Amino acid sequence: MEDAWAAGLEAQKTILREAERRKGEKPNDLKSREESLRWFSKSVRDAIFGEDTWHPLVRLSFLTPTYPPCTTPLAQLEPITIEDLGLETHHRGRYIALRAITPPLQKDTVVAIAEDVLDRVTILQLCLQEEEGVRTAGDIINVGTVVLVKEPFFKITETGDYALRVDHPSDLIYASELNELYPREWRQDVPTDAKMYKVAGDLAMGNNKYWKAIEAYTNALVSSTDPDAIAIIKRNRSLAYLKTHQFDAALLDSGYPNFGPKPSEKALFRAGEALYSLQRFEECRQVLETLHTEYPQNPLAKPKLERAQNRYVEMDTGVYNFKAMQRDVHDHNAPDLDYATYIGPVEIRESIGKGRGLFLTEYVKAGALILCEKAFARAHVPQTPEPGSITTMLIDPFKDIRHVHGQAELQQMVTQKIYTNPSLASRFTTLHCGTYETVNESVVDETPVVDAFLAHAITWLNMFACPISSLHSHRQDMEEETRQGPTPLSILHGRHSVGIWTHASYLNHSCTSNTRRSFIGDMMIVRATRDLDAGTELSFWYQVPDFQLSPTRGSQQERLQSWGFTCTCAICQDENHTTTATLEERMRIIVGLKRAYFAPTEDKTKTQIIKRQLKALNATYTQPAEDVPRLLVWQSQLELAQLYIKRQKPEKALNAAREFFTSLGYRVVGLDATTSRFEILRWGLFQDRSIQAFFVIYNAFLELQDWQNAKVAAKYAMTAVKVVVGEDDSLGL
Numbered sequence: 001m002e003d004a005w006a007a008g009l010e011a012q013k014t015i016l017r018e019a020e021r022r023k024g025e026k027p028n029d030l031k032s033r034e035e036s037l038r039w040f041s042k043s044v045r046d047a048i049f050g051e052d053t054w055h056p057l058v059r060l061s062f063l064t065p066t067y068p069p070c071t072t073p074l075a076q077l078e079p080i081t082i083e084d085l086g087l088e089t090h091h092r093g094r095y096i097a098l099r100a101i102t103p104p105l106q107k108d109t110v111v112a113i114a115e116d117v118l119d120r121v122t123i124l125q126l127c128l129q130e131e132e133g134v135r136t137a138g139d140i141i142n143v144g145t146v147v148l149v150k151e152p153f154f155k156i157t158e159t160g161d162y163a164l165r166v167d168h169p170s171d172l173i174y175a176s177e178l179n180e181l182y183p184r185e186w187r188q189d190v191p192t193d194a195k196m197y198k199v200a201g202d203l204a205m206g207n208n209k210y211w212k213a214i215e216a217y218t219n220a221l222v223s224s225t226d227p228d229a230i231a232i233i234k235r236n237r238s239l240a241y242l243k244t245h246q247f248d249a250a251l252l253d254s255g256y257p258n259f260g261p262k263p264s265e266k267a268l269f270r271a272g273e274a275l276y277s278l279q280r281f282e283e284c285r286q287v288l289e290t291l292h293t294e295y296p297q298n299p300l301a302k303p304k305l306e307r308a309q310n311r312y313v314e315m316d317t318g319v320y321n322f323k324a325m326q327r328d329v330h331d332h333n334a335p336d337l338d339y340a341t342y343i344g345p346v347e348i349r350e351s352i353g354k355g356r357g358l359f360l361t362e363y364v365k366a367g368a369l370i371l372c373e374k375a376f377a378r379a380h381v382p383q384t385p386e387p388g389s390i391t392t393m394l395i396d397p398f399k400d401i402r403h404v405h406g407q408a409e410l411q412q413m414v415t416q417k418i419y420t421n422p423s424l425a426s427r428f429t430t431l432h433c434g435t436y437e438t439v440n441e442s443v444v445d446e447t448p449v450v451d452a453f454l455a456h457a458i459t460w461l462n463m464f465a466c467p468i469s470s471l472h473s474h475r476q477d478m479e480e481e482t483r484q485g486p487t488p489l490s491i492l493h494g495r496h497s498v499g500i501w502t503h504a505s506y507l508n509h510s511c512t513s514n515t516r517r518s519f520i521g522d523m524m525i526v527r528a529t530r531d532l533d534a535g536t537e538l539s540f541w542y543q544v545p546d547f548q549l550s551p552t553r554g555s556q557q558e559r560l561q562s563w564g565f566t567c568t569c570a571i572c573q574d575e576n577h578t579t580t581a582t583l584e585e586r587m588r589i590i591v592g593l594k595r596a597y598f599a600p601t602e603d604k605t606k607t608q609i610i611k612r613q614l615k616a617l618n619a620t621y622t623q624p625a626e627d628v629p630r631l632l633v634w635q636s637q638l639e640l641a642q643l644y645i646k647r648q649k650p651e652k653a654l655n656a657a658r659e660f661f662t663s664l665g666y667r668v669v670g671l672d673a674t675t676s677r678f679e680i681l682r683w684g685l686f687q688d689r690s691i692q693a694f695f696v697i698y699n700a701f702l703e704l705q706d707w708q709n710a711k712v713a714a715k716y717a718m719t720a721v722k723v724v725v726g727e728d729d730s731l732g733l
């Protein structure tokens with residue numbers, strides 16, 4: 001099966017790569033209407049029986065070479081028909097009017113057969129349309145739907161058929177009969193009675209057909225002159241927009257911010273809902289306060305106002321009910337949480353050699369909350385897929401890149417989000433896009449111009465993998481570790497859903513990072529991992545620098561390759577200056593350390609061997625650990641400390657724990673025979689397992705009956721927990 005799949009995929013990629021040769025050709029073998037309908041019926045049958053793909057559990061979609069969206073107003077484009085379309089050609093300066101003659105087939109794209117005004121037919125492929133839950137394929141296109149495709153792209157598909165492919169959502173215009181570009185040939189005697197359209201809209205609303213309702217209300221508005229009727233139609237359309245997640249349009253139709261002398265209850269309510277969904281909590285709170293004051297009998301006014309107030313407080317203070325957040329994720333299995341974004345004391349500015357970066361505007365202590373950010377978009381991928389569930393795969397046949405799992409969905413989600421809610425677009429479109437060249441126009445024909453390829457480039461460079469909750473993964477990792485011994489860090493990360501967080505996206509990578517990200521559902525929490533001065537650039541790991549897993553020179557740079565930069569942090573620079581012989585020597589010692597740890601010898605012998613080998617390992621480093629944290633040392637150092645605790649040697653455990661922290665560049669006092677209180681004078685490179693190291697110290701002090709120092713260790717352990725799982729409120733959950 002796998003071989004056949006790989007061969008099938010390769011064949012499709014070859015068709016796409018070779019298509020370019022026929023660029024500009026007007027094919028003389030266009031399918032007739034009957035042939036096209038037969039092709040469509042077969043495709044539907046194959047889709048039903050899972051025979052439309054080389055692998056029944058993989059849904060493939062293919063990227064085409066990038067091209068910009070149309071930025072010419074429709075009125076300045078000239079019409080074209082199917083027989084004049086050239087293959088692999090973007091028909092700049094043209095538009096084509098098409099009418100669907102079949103219902104849609106939902107594959108990786110929405111597919112239908114459509115005719116032009118000369119009765120020729122073509123396959124129409126609509127890419128990156130809304131998710132089925134927001135808009136069904138039948139609402140996107142159906143028999144009789146008339147669309148105008150701007151600057152149509154006619155191409156050879158991966159199956160060798162010809163299709164008109166629409167990548168940019170803004171290149172697709174739905175034409176109503178009242179639109180002057182609606183082809184004359186298809187015009188019927190259209191009633192221009194506003195009342196009739198309004199009734200049609202109301203009926204559609206009653207049947208939960210919100211897209212139809214929007215179309216009918218829009219037609220009603222075109223032919224309405226009565227201001228009262230217009231206000232009512234707009235309020236109704238506002239609700240339809242809310243139901244279809246078009247919050248900008250819903251807000252506009254509600255009349256916000258000018259509700260007039262006697263604001264309507266429905267207008268206030270709908271404006272409140274739209275503002276809430278756009279996360280404009282301060283304005284939302286004000287509108288709902290008016291609603292509550294003007295219409296105290298409205299049963300929803302008070303709870304909705306309280307909800308908006310809670311979001312406002314979170315946004316303003318960074319104080320969250322983390323326990324409730326964790327409950328939402330675990331008990332209610334709801335990865336998309338209803339909380340506000342908090343942006344701590346940070347600003348975006350230039351970071352030399354790294355583009356822009358995120359910088360602190362004030363001093364913060366280790367563990368401080370920097371960001372608690374709701375995802376701009378998040379594609380959920382279950383950790384353990386249900387048997388038989390479909391994997392989506394986005395293939396770039398020209399660069400031979402595969403984007404698996406949530407990445408294809410994420411691109412679709414962000415593309416639709418910025419198209420349907422243009423006020424949110426700039427948060428996303430201003431993110432780093434590498435070398436992708438963007439178009440200048442953002443609005444044409446009063447519609448946002450959405451570049452699907454820009455969305456792809458940004459998604460690729462800015463997305464992060466996320467577990468359903470870091471608390472949950474941390475517990476799983478701990479259980480795994482108890483059963484099997486330490487797991488390499490890289491295995492613990494990157495098996496998750498993916499998302500975009502538009503503020504966190506400004507953090508650059510450093511292997512010597514000073515913050516850590518964690519997740520609760522779709523909330524990303526970024527905390528400082530050390531005390532940091534104002535003006536410090538914040539960084540986190542894009543990839544964990546796990547030199548134990550891939551010890552060869554340059555392996556970390558390889559892991560970072562897809563972001564298109566070379567890390568020049570102190571650790572990476574030091575690696576460049578270290579001889580291959582030394583790197584090999586370190587790996588020999590590491591192998592010896594692992595062997596010693598898992599050997600069936602008694603703990604006393606084990607500790608002696610580990611101690612000796614750690615000494616040899618430390619001797620291979622030339623730079624002080626405060627400048628270059630020793631990523632190959634800390635893990636064995638922690639194992640040594642844990643062995644001493646097991647052997648009830650608290651002083652030795654404290655000493656080994658001190659060495660653990662020293663190897664990561666920390667400066668600590670109070671873990672030796674001195675009388676100083678235990679204290680971290682300088683924080684080093686944070687590792688998740690600092691939690692265990694603090695617990696070693698805590699247990700050692702308990703054994704020594706040094707309650708004061710045990711308390712200090714417990715406090716540090718809680719800071720570490722907060723950094724790793726995002727919070728420390730729900731430890732008892």
Ligand SMILES: C[S@@+](CC[C@H](N)C(=O)[O-])C[C@H]1O[C@@H](n2cnc3c(N)ncnc32)[C@H](O)[C@@H]1O
Nearest residue numbers: 353354355356432462505506507508509563565
């Ligand atoms: C998520 S964005 C980070 C913000 C980005 N610097 C900007 O200007 O918007 C990722 C991109 O930042 C740059 N970057 C991140 N870390 C870097 C580093 N350590 N050195 C150089 N460039 C880095 C790379 O271009 C990478 O593709």
